[in-house]
Amino acid sequence: MDYIETWKEVIQRPSNFYRKMPVTGGYAEPLTFAAISYLIYGLLSALFNREMIGDMYGYGIGSGGPGLFNSLIIAITFPITGIISVLVGAAILYIIYKVLGGKGSYEGTVRFICYATAVMLLSWIPFIGWVFGFYGLYLYILGGMIVHDVSMVKSAIAVLLPLVLIILLAVAVAVFVLSSTFSTLV
Incomplete structure (x- = not known):
């Protein structure tokens, strides 16, 4: 794999990529791609956002954040948690696509x-970075549409439904917590 x-x-030709992408052939190559993406993301986030991470945790601007060692630990754990989230997310999306009439497989997802x-x-x-997050949603919708042979609308529903539910x-949790807090004050 290159x-x-x-x-x-x-990134440049997602429609062509997903149309040519084999939906079978094992998990090794796509999971390796994802692991590399998560590793690079973790390293770049740790190296370039140390000041922001440090400020979030009360270290303050100019303090160097939580330290290079902690940043590297964060970067190393990203691929592990990322792969787990890919596998769990794929299971959820696979079920939703099936309910919506999708024809694809779990492996394709x-x-x-x-x-x-x-x-x-x-x-x-x-x-x-949030702009690219929206592009990522588009990649999910497009990939699901092609892999599961559903319309763009059904694919958007499948991808956005879990987000809406979350x-x-x-x-609901925030309302419950706030109402509980205010009821004890009154």
């Missing part, structure tokens, strides 16, 4: 999610 060429293809991690090489950039759950 990581750089694959990365360029995913893992593959398109792994290659969508290409955006992580750009999403670590402070203040503009937001609704967070709001």
Whole structure:
């Protein structure tokens, strides 16, 4: 696998990439791609955002953040937690796509999610990284549409439904906590 060429293809021509991407053939190559993406993301985040991380945890600007050792530990754990999230996320999306009439396999779902991690090489950039996060959502929607042979609308529903449910759950928990807090004060 040529990581750089694959990365360029995913970022620049995702439709062509996903149409040519085999949906079978094992997990090793796509998971390796994702692990490299997560590792690079973790390293870049740790090296270039140390000041911001330090400020978030109360170390203050100019203190050097939580230290190079801690930053490297964070960078090393990103690939491990990233691969776990890919596998769990693929299971959730696979089920949703099946409910929506998708024809793809779990392996195909893992593959398109792994290659969508290409955006992580750009999403670590402070203040503009969120733009690439939206491009990552597009890659998920496009990959799911092609792998599961569903419409763009169904693919968008499959990708966005878990996000909406998480937001609704967070709001419900916040309302519960706030109402509990205020009821004890009154």
